[in-house]
Amino acid sequence: MDKKSIIGIAVVALLFFGFAYFNTQEQKKYQEEMAAWQAYQDSVALATRPVVPAADSVALTAGGQDPEQAAEAARERRVAALGEYLAAARDGEEREFVVENDVMAVTFSTRGGQIRDVLLKDYTKYAPRGERNIPVSLMDPATARFDLSFFVKNGLNNVKVNTMEYVFTPSAVETTADGARAVRMRLPISETAALEYEYLIYDTKTPARDYLVDFDVRLVNMAAEMANQTSIGIDWSNTSYQNERGFKNENMYTTVAYRFPGESSIEELSMSDEERSKEITTSVNWVAFKQHYFSSVFIAPQNLSYADVGFTTAQPGSGYIKDFSARMTVPYTAQTTGYDFAFYFGPNEYSILKKVGDTDAGDGDLYLERLIPLGWGIFGWINRWCVIPVFDFLRNYIPSFGIIILILAVLVRLVISPLTYKSYVSMAKMRLIKPQVDELAKKYPKQEDAMKRQQATMELYKKAGINPMGGCIPMLIQMPILIAMFRFFPASIELRGQSFLWAGDLSSYDSVLNLPFSIPFYGDHVSLFALLMALSTFGYSYYSYQQTASSQPQMAGMKFMMLYLMPLMLLFWFNDYSSGLCYYYLLSNLLTIGQTLIIRRMVDDTKIQAIMQANAARKSNGKKSKFQQRYEELLRQQEAQQRAKRK
Structure with a gap:
């Protein structure tokens, strides 16, 4: 056996044993996680077990298990699976409270430490009968979800923490030195370690600042508690209400948008699809649940390392427009002590979005104004x-x-x-x-x-x-x-x-007449401005045709399209528009x-006519331009080719 063969066999053997060792370690880790997850599921089942009535306690005791002992055993299993502090937070009592400024009212929930709802004070939505008398709410509170997920150590096992499953401990709302209302909530992990959320809501009478909610996540003494991992997951989702008069038009402008760092443009999912999702494997700067005139934007100046975004369109008449979702990750190392995030909850108004910036985090221009679909390029x-x-x-x-x-x-x-x-x-x-x-x-x-x-x-x-x-x-x-x-x-x-x-x-x-039926591609109403616009288009087209038909015979073939088809198409197209x-x-x-x-x-x-005659007299003695010479030569060549073909 030669030297090269021996080296080849050694390399193959090394790869084989290396793969076997790596696979064994992964299997061991997987079994540990599954054991921890099963223990957690058992604790959840015991925690949610119906309370046995007092009349049945004798039978339970006769079965050999005392109710108090059973409850204590369940608590011990929860503590074993989650740790003492997480087990206590798992069964805490949820509480909601509202913090307001001049432009919005933000509802917080201690479950998950999240924002449950945002009410915009300066805007109202259409009620079922068409009047505007309901304040705009950016999300259905029952569907609002903001969940951080990560692994912590619990003895020899790793426990996956999903913050939505735990109740945070809130502090009293305080006013900071710069005038912000500070909302702080804490999820204890151990005696000295905790996950802390701090929301800052300003009331500066400046919309670009007041619609922006600073959101700081702090990992307090968490390095020793965190398991080996390279990222922390974020699961953000909610369902948006229908706020405008026409479902079709509002749905067309409602989508998920995001921005790549360093880009002055943004990306959007196709607006009109019933269901659309996209996996983004590169970094993004922010993700927005964009409605027609309002947006909820999650801003990560330090950049999200991954995002999987999508939406599902609601049924017309349901009162909703789209179900939004975004699963994201942020990088994590043992040296990470926290993240500086922000939310924008407000109108898609150019003068406001242009000035929005998380200056504390120092991202520079966020280009949130690109959420407004003003057109690409020159438009x-x-x-x-x-x-x-x-x-x-x-x-x-x-x-x-x-x-x-x-x-x-x-x-x-x-x-x-x-x-x-x-x-x-x-x-x-x-x-x-x-x-x-x-x-x-x-x-x-x-x-x-x-x-x-x-x-x-x-x-x-x-x-x-x-x-x-x-x-x-x-x-x-x-x-x-x-x-x-x-x-x-x-x-x-x-x-x-x-x-x-x-x-x-x-x-x-502007509906001036509601029809008892719906006309395909037109709708169930008559918009007077759209009708007048179509009539004016017909009048202008008729006048233009009269001016050009005599001098350009080819226009005769376009008479039907110019005079009749185009105004009719505009009438059908614009009947639902602004x-x-x-x-x-x-x-x-x-x-x-x-x-x-x-x-x-x-x-x-x-x-x-005099100008044309003067031009003709001046150019009749003039030298032909090179372009004209080439053009005439081309015509002569084409004429010669046609004569050759006829022969």
Whole structure:
């Protein structure tokens, strides 16, 4: 046997014995954990055992076991499984209490030391009959869960601690030196070791600070008690109520969101799915249960090392919108003494979220404002840097949001008026040169002369100074603004509860007629602003078609889509949308029609004709550009290829 064979056999043997030893240790650890878990289950069963009535105690005694002895035996088994202090906390009596500031009321529970409910004082939700008279609650208290899980030593065994199974010992609520209300709760692990929670609720009259709850977790003398582990688990879940008028629209904006450290963007689960979950194996900075206009955010400035997030959509009419869940972990070492967390419970308002930051933990910009779906890329830039600053400025001085939307629509039309002017002039040139284009069609009537006809037409356009796309390009440039507005209005909590004319709430649809039946894709109500917006779209499309159909024959094939199908689709699409959005598009259409009529009166076709003739005279003696030369050469080559094919 050669040297290489001997080395190979030795390596294989080493791997085999190493694996056998590792497997033996894992099996031993598993058996110890299972034994501890079984002992714990036995203690739970005994602790929850029904109390035997006094009349039956004789029979029990006759069976050879005294009730007091049985209770004592059960207690001893619990102590053996959990330790003296955890066993006592396991059977403690739960208590709830409320701590308030100017903007919210937070309900705490000593079971699990968790926040059970958050009531937002400045906001109300829709009642079943449609009125707003119920304060917004961010979660159903019966479903609220915040559970820390870790292993502690108990003799030779390791005990898994789930904080939701234990009752914490609360201290009296105190006011700290910086004015915060401090809520402290303690879960004893041993005589000197404990898990401590401290919540700080501020009342600074600054929403960005007052909606933020600092949450500090302290491991007091826990290093000696903690078993060998590399992470601590966090299980956070709750069910959110339906707070808005329409289930479909609110559900579309309700999801789970999270942010990777160092990123200025956020990630979201698909909003409209009935059930969705995702496992995140990289670090995340925060996880949010995002509703349409409100959010509950768990912030971990030191980063979560793992997260498995998801939701399940509730049934329409149940009063709920989604069941949220997030299973997360934070790193742990023997040197870890605690964690600095925070919660944000509040509205999805840009001016507030932009300023939220857990400054004590020092994370810097949290980018919570990205929870508001303002659009990606250029659409988000337009909203963040143009629309929102103007909107916030106007609402500081104008109380009516209907007037603010009107001013915003006028400003937008003024900004894009140069584009509208260029578009009209381009269409006017196409209309005036139409007779000459028809002459070229008569000159080259045959199909094989199509290249010559196209070349002559392009030459005619060039001499007249016409860009065939001149009427379309300005419209395309306007599209980002229209789409930005489409994202801005439904996401603006500022419109929530604001009335204008017949619309009682500009953030919801304005139902002027409730139908006794539901029309597919339309709904069971009639939104007047959506109807007027569709009619104005039809009017604008009809006017535009009349202006372009004569100069652009290809538009005739789009008549049905432009005049009838598009307004009808918008009517069905926007019937459930924000009435503020429909109102804005209505104003935009009316202002565009008025602007076009004014430009038409200002622009003289005779002057345009003179300009076109001057361009033609100037360019007739001019040298052809390289682009034009290449284009004409390409046309000649294509024409030659077609002749070759015909031969």
